[in-house]
Amino acid sequence: MTTFNRRQLLGLGLGAAAAVSLAACGDDDKGPATTGNGGKDYTGPKVTINLWNGFTGGDGDIFKKLVDQFNTEHANIAITVATYKWEDYYAKLPGAVSSGNGPDIAVMHMDMIATFAARKVIQPVDDVASALGLSESDFAATVWKGGLYQSKRYGIPLDMHPVGMYYNKALFQKAGLDPAKPPTNRSEFEATLTALKGAGIQGFWISPFQFTGGMTGYSLVHQFGGALYNADATKATFNSDQAVEAVSWLTKLIADGHSPANVGQDADYLALKSNQNAININGIWQVNDLKKSPDVQWGVAPVPQIGTRKAVWANSHNFTIVQQKTTDANKVAGAKVFINWLSQHSLDWAAGGQVPARNAVRDDPKFKELTEVNTLAAELPDAAFPPAAPGIGDVTNLFYTAFNEAVLGKKAPKQALDDGVAKADKLLEDNRKKYGS
Amino acid sequence: MPTPVASPGSSARVMHGTSTPYLFLLPYLLIFGVFGLLPIGLGVWLSLHQWDFQLPNKPFTGLDNYTELFTPDSLVYSDWWESVRATAIFTVLSVPLLVALPLGIAMLLNRRFPGRTFFRAVYFAPYVLGVAVVGLLWRFLLDANLGFVNHLFGTHTPWLTATPWAWVSLVGVTVWWTCGFNAVIYLAGLQDIPAELYEASKMDGASAWQRFWHVTLPGLRPVLLFVITTTILASANMFGQSYLITQGAPGNETRTVVSYVVALGIGQNDAGRAAAMSVTLTLMLAVVSIANFRIFRYQEDS
Numbered sequence: 001m002t003t004f005n006r007r008q009l010l011g012l013g014l015g016a017a018a019a020v021s022l023a024a025c026g027d028d029d030k031g032p033a034t035t036g037n038g039g040k041d042y043t044g045p046k047v048t049i050n051l052w053n054g055f056t057g058g059d060g061d062i063f064k065k066l067v068d069q070f071n072t073e074h075a076n077i078a079i080t081v082a083t084y085k086w087e088d089y090y091a092k093l094p095g096a097v098s099s100g101n102g103p104d105i106a107v108m109h110m111d112m113i114a115t116f117a118a119r120k121v122i123q124p125v126d127d128v129a130s131a132l133g134l135s136e137s138d139f140a141a142t143v144w145k146g147g148l149y150q151s152k153r154y155g156i157p158l159d160m161h162p163v164g165m166y167y168n169k170a171l172f173q174k175a176g177l178d179p180a181k182p183p184t185n186r187s188e189f190e191a192t193l194t195a196l197k198g199a200g201i202q203g204f205w206i207s208p209f210q211f212t213g214g215m216t217g218y219s220l221v222h223q224f225g226g227a228l229y230n231a232d233a234t235k236a237t238f239n240s241d242q243a244v245e246a247v248s249w250l251t252k253l254i255a256d257g258h259s260p261a262n263v264g265q266d267a268d269y270l271a272l273k274s275n276q277n278a279i280n281i282n283g284i285w286q287v288n289d290l291k292k293s294p295d296v297q298w299g300v301a302p303v304p305q306i307g308t309r310k311a312v313w314a315n316s317h318n319f320t321i322v323q324q325k326t327t328d329a330n331k332v333a334g335a336k337v338f339i340n341w342l343s344q345h346s347l348d349w350a351a352g353g354q355v356p357a358r359n360a361v362r363d364d365p366k367f368k369e370l371t372e373v374n375t376l377a378a379e380l381p382d383a384a385f386p387p388a389a390p391g392i393g394d395v396t397n398l399f400y401t402a403f404n405e406a407v408l409g410k411k412a413p414k415q416a417l418d419d420g421v422a423k424a425d426k427l428l429e430d431n432r433k434k435y436g437s
Numbered sequence: 438m439p440t441p442v443a444s445p446g447s448s449a450r451v452m453h454g455t456s457t458p459y460l461f462l463l464p465y466l467l468i469f470g471v472f473g474l475l476p477i478g479l480g481v482w483l484s485l486h487q488w489d490f491q492l493p494n495k496p497f498t499g500l501d502n503y504t505e506l507f508t509p510d511s512l513v514y515s516d517w518w519e520s521v522r523a524t525a526i527f528t529v530l531s532v533p534l535l536v537a538l539p540l541g542i543a544m545l546l547n548r549r550f551p552g553r554t555f556f557r558a559v560y561f562a563p564y565v566l567g568v569a570v571v572g573l574l575w576r577f578l579l580d581a582n583l584g585f586v587n588h589l590f591g592t593h594t595p596w597l598t599a600t601p602w603a604w605v606s607l608v609g610v611t612v613w614w615t616c617g618f619n620a621v622i623y624l625a626g627l628q629d630i631p632a633e634l635y636e637a638s639k640m641d642g643a644s645a646w647q648r649f650w651h652v653t654l655p656g657l658r659p660v661l662l663f664v665i666t667t668t669i670l671a672s673a674n675m676f677g678q679s680y681l682i683t684q685g686a687p688g689n690e691t692r693t694v695v696s697y698v699v700a701l702g703i704g705q706n707d708a709g710r711a712a713a714m715s716v717t718l719t720l721m722l723a724v725v726s727i728a729n730f731r732i733f734r735y736q737e738d739s
Contacts, residue, residue, distance in 0.1 A: 091703045094491045119491035119706070205582075208598060208686060262581035262595035265684065270583060394705045405688040408598050416688075426512040434489065 039128050039336030046076045047334040052093065053107035054086035058288035059352035066348055070341055077334040079105075093322075097121050102322050105335050108155060110146040110316040111386035111393055117149035118390035118435045122320040124152040128336045132343070139357050142385045143316045149388065155318030156339050157357035158346060161284045162314035162383050163215050164376040165304060169297040171278040175199035182301040189304045193258045196278050203278040205268035206250055206259040208407035212268060213250075214400040215313040216281040217407075220246035222384040223307030228399055233387040234432075236424035238399045239417035246307065247406050247413040254407065262408065272298070287353045287372045300372050302379045314383035316357060319343075355380060391431035398424045484712035491706065502713035513701075513710060519689055520697040523679070524718075527693065528672040530608045535668045536661075539616045543623035544653070557624070561617035568614075572681025575610045579682070603683045603691050611678055615671070619664050626660030627653070662733045666726055673722055694718050 055063050060083050067079050082103065084092060090112060096102040108116060116122050129135075136144045139157050147155030169179035175196045183189040196203030207213035221228065226242030229235065237243070253259055269286070271277035273296050281303055290298050303312045319339045321332060342349070346356035350370055355377045356362055368374050386396060402420030406413040484502050488495045505511035546557050563571070578585050579596035587594055596606045634652050643651065654661070676695040679685060685692035692700075694714065702711025 087704075094706065098490060119489065120493075121491060209684065260582045260593075262593075262598040264580040264582065264584070264597055265576065267580050267583050274583075276583075391705070401688055404686055408687040410599075410687040410690070423512070423515075430512055434487065434492070436494075 039131055039333075039338075039340035042074075042077060042330075042333050042337045044076070044330045044333065046078070047328075047330045048078045048080065049105060049331055049334050049338065050080050050082065050103040051105040051107070051338075052082050052084065052089065052103040054089045055083055055107070055352075056085055057285055057353075058292070059285060059354065062349065062352035066342060066345060069345075070338060074337070074341075077337060079338055094119060094121050097322055097324075100325050102324070104322055104324070104331050105338065106320050106322050107158070108318050108320050110143060110155065110157070110318055111388065111396070113147055113155045113318060113320065114149045114388045114390045115393065115435075116320070117152075117154045120323055122154050123323040124154055125156060125319075125321055125336070125339075126153045128156060128321075128339060129153050131336075132340050134343075138359055140359075140380055140383070142383070143357055146316060146385060146388045147318055149390075155320050156343060158317045158319055158343065159349060159354035159357050160314055160316045160380055160383065161354050162312045162376055162379045163212070163219060163281050163283050163303060164300050164312075164379065165302065166272060166280045166282055166286065166290070166298055166300050168272055168275060168278045169299055170275055171196065171199075171201055171203070175201060175203075175278075179297075179299060182299060183304045184302075185304055186306045189306060192279075193253070197258060201278055202258055202260055202276075204253060204258050205263045205271055205277040205280065206254055206407060207263045207265070207268045208404045209265050210397075210400040210403075211265070212280060212282045213263070213407055214403050215283070217247055217250060217403045218313040218399070219281070219303055219311055219384065220250065220306055222311035222313075223305060223309060224249075225308050227384070228396060229387055229392075233389040233392060234428060236395065236398075236421045236428065238402070238424070239414070239421040242307075244414045244417055247403060247417065249306065251406055251409070251413055272296075284355065284373060284376050285353045300375055302376065310379075310382035311384045312379045312382060314380070314385055316385065317354065389431070390435040391427075395424050395427050395431070398427065480712045481716060483708050484716050486709045487707075488709035488712070489706045490708060495709075498709065502710050503717065505710075506713065506717060513714075516689060516697060517694075517714060520692050520694045521721075523689075523691055524673055524675070524694045526604060527607060527611075527675055527679075528669060530604060531611055531672045531675075532665070532668050534608065534612050535616060535619055535672070536665055538612060539619035539664075540623050540657075542616065542620040543627055546620065546624060547627045557621075560620055563614050564617040566614070568677030569681065571610065571614050572677060575606070576682050579606050597683050598686050600687065600690055603686070607675075607678050607682060607691065610682065611672070611675070619668065622660060622664055623657065626657045630656035658733070658736075662730070666729055669725060669729065670722060673718070673725075 051067070053060070053063065064081060067081050071078055086109075093102065093106060093116070102121075106116075106122065108122070113122070134156070138144075140160060143157045143160055147153050147157060165182060167179075167182050172179040172182075172192075175192075175198065177192060177195055183192045193203045206216070218228065221238060221243040224242040224246040226237065226240045226246065228238045228243075230237055254261055268277055268280050269282055272280040273290070273293060275296075287300065290296060290300075302310075319342070321335050321339075324331075343358065346358055347361050347364055347367055350356050350361070350367055350373055353373060355373060356367065361367060362377055367377075386392060398420045399417075402416040405411045405419075406416040410416070411419070485497060485499060486495050487498050487502075505513055506517050508514055542560055546553060546560070576597065577583075579587075581587060581593060581595045581598060584596070586596065594602055596602050630653065634656070635648060638648050638652055674695050675693050676699065679691045679693050680696050680699075683691045685696065689697075695718075698711045698714050698718075701707045701714070
């Protein structure tokens with residue numbers, strides 16, 4: 001009973017086809033076991049490697065293109081790709097793995113790695129990192145540390161994706177604002193909204209849902225000096241004074257008429273595209289979607305600093321290698337070659353609307369040519385990535401529920417956040433018992 | 438010595454008498470056992486554990502998963518009862534409409550008029566749509582700020598993000614979507630009522646209302662029992678509509694039990710708790726269904 005679009009159905013079919021073909025050629029795969037050298041190269045018999053991801057947007061096409069290129073360059077490795085909607089993907093993966101129908105490589109968000117490592121769905125890839133000579137200095141520090149669980153490496157970072165501020169230039173002009181100078185701080189932002197209001201425009205639609213209101217709230221909690229959790233993610237802190245102040249600032253914008261109440265899922269973004277909403281804080285992945293709409297005059301800029309420090313919500317895609325019932329050394333070796341190859345080609349991946357995780361690639365002049373993506377890459381030193389703890393995604397959902405209640409006016413911000421934290425602390429304790437961490 | 442001589446026919450019947458019906462039932466029994474009874478048994482087994490099928494330790498917890506549903510300071514208590522409340526509200530609001538409205542439609546469609554087949558198809562049409570299509574369609578139509586419905590009426594009603602409007606939307610969409618199915622069942626039932634009964638009652642001077650009350654309704658009794666029972670169960674198991682249209686908002690106020698069970702069992706991999714909630718919901722529905730059958734039998738006796 002979940003939504004499938006055409007691409008996902010195709011992905012399902014592909015996944016099924018891949019499972020069948022894998023089962024069919026299962027015997028051929030068991031050649032002499034060559035010990036992989038961590039992904040430098042692969043010289044064994046031909047292997048078929050199944051990869052799962054959740055790239056259902058424009059990023060999926062670019063990923064497919066990269067895979068095709070890899071397949072033509074590597075005669076003895078064939079990568080097949082299956083794409084699912086992220087929510088379905090994470091629900092499906094463990095079952096597929098334990099029944100022996102899982103992929104060999106799984107793309108995973110940074111905050112899911114600890115959960116799946118604790119549940120033994122994925123296996124350590126320390127040797128890939130060392131063989132490829134990767135270390136913390138090659139990546140943004142938080143992202144690099146996010147791939148660790150119990151001091152073993154499970155994820156090789158591919159990219160980082162923060163939120164940015166998208167704005168409608170036509171509406172800016174209508175309100176007499178300079179479309180080349182989007183607001184950068186609180187006073188400018190509030191002045192912008194006042195000017196838009198003067199022109200009869202509700203300038204900043206605030207969605208009560210995780211995408212995108214929740215991510216905006218998450219960013220602001222960090223901007224006002226708060227955080228969702230304490231340092232070791234053992235206690236929820238999203239009812240701190242700073243967090244309440246951040247969420248209240250947003251709800252006041254609704255009360256002041258800068259946003260309509262009851263904004264529906266996706267309505268904030270659709271309104272931006274249809275010249276009704278002037279500003280939307282949304283993921284970097286929307287760059288590609290907006291590029292497909294030539295009628296919309298849009299711009300993108302770093303999220304303004306509303307609070308006492310800069311901060312934005314961000315997450316990161318990582319490659320992980322799935323724990324199989326029976327390990328096929330050739331497949332693992334081939335998978336590592338692919339991960340290494342794509343990591344080096346992540347500049348092409350940046351065209352999919354993601355910031356490459358490798359520092360060297362971000363410094364490449366060709367990356368600078370990707371104007372919009374490069375604009376948002378500037379935010380990354382201030383990115384607030386989610387902590388790495390097993391089951392943390394389920395706890396963060398409680399923040400989004402509390403945010404939903406506050407924005408919809410069901411509860412006062414403080415009340416909503418207090419209730420959410422009470423539940424979150426119970427869940428954190430429950431997770432500690434469950435995962436034994 | 439009057440040994441009864443069995444006729445060839447009856448001896449043959451004795452020979453494969455006792456096992457024959459069971460042999461005929463066996464194929465279904467096997468399927469039901471494997472896909473019905475076994476999962477139920479396993480579900481009860483799961484509910485007695487803290488069960489994440491990927492984790493090596495799945496400790497036996499006895500009835501803990503059940504007792505915490507009734508312990509006010511437990512992790513799941515408030516969410517569980519909020520979801521029970523949501524399911525109850527939806528069931529109570531939707532079942533009367535889904536039982537009464539299709540009956541009216543069926544009676545209209547049972548009359549002879551030009552274009553009857555066309556209208557029968559029209560009322561049944563929404564039912565062939567999948568919940569994903571229905572959900573997406575109405576989410577956009579009912580959007581508070583961009584939706585067509587508010588545009589049409591010139592209102593700003595929060596159809597999806599505030600109660601009671603969210604309930605109006607969920608019930609309305611479900612009635613629009615599924616009432617054609619119940620109407621078709623009623624229609625079949627109506628066609629089974631002998632025309633002579635109507636003729637005779639007319640000759641005796643019964644009014645239209647009396648014919649409905651004393652001929653149509655009693656004639657539909659078994660169909661009505663079926664429709665009420667299946668509609669209650671379907672409404673109590675509602676998931677797709679709230680998952681797609683309101684996403685449980687505001688907060689988790691419109692998140693149904695099944696939706697919560699899915700979130701726990703598949704989203705959080707907490708199969709033990711999810712199973713305990715499923716079993717508890719099943720018991721609740723069993724009580725409702727038994728009461729339903731009792732009421733109908735009572736009416737039959739009286």
